[in-house]
Amino acid sequence: MAREKAAEEGQDVLFLCQDMRQLDLYGTVDTAVCMLDSLSHILHTEDLREIFRRLGLFIAPDGLLLFDVNTPYKHERVLGNNTFVYDTPDVYCVWQNQTEGLTTHMTLDLFVPRGGNYARTTEQIRERAYTKQEIEQAACGKFTLLAVYDDMTFEQPKEQSQRLIYVMKKQ
DSSP: OHHHHHHHTTOOOOOOOOOGGGOOOSSOEEEEEEOTTGGGGOOOHHHHHHHHHHHHHHEEEEEEEEEEEEOHHIIIIIITTOEEEEEOSSOEEEEEEEEETTEEEEEEEEEEEETTEEEEEEEEEEEEOOOHHHHHHHHTTTEEEEEEEETTSSSOOOTTOSEEEEEEEEO
């Protein structure tokens, strides 16, 4: 859908669906954007380092990397070992979390109305929270941190920030 919208607007945007640890952009770019908690799904610091290394191959010198991550606060205090229930006309969702350290295992049971019944699907997701220090260490030698913002703002992160936006510059 994004590709179609970009084409309708006459925009030349490269959209890829790849394993970030094996990223190949087929050339260099001035800016890369990685959103929707994508890096939060990387569970091991060595994989995070490899992703930054791969991005370093394809982002032009002085190019920008923008990404978001969920915070340790969110994993510890919000997701934690909590259960959430969402009841909307389109779906009934039971979201259960089990957190160990900075890693949260999520089970989402989705019930979608079909005829007079519900179709159930289950999704299993794991996320890890990284500290600012861990992110900077993983990017070391490839990117310099320019700014970190609280989610959906240009404000400084707070102790209770749940998601952060990072802006880094290719060295």
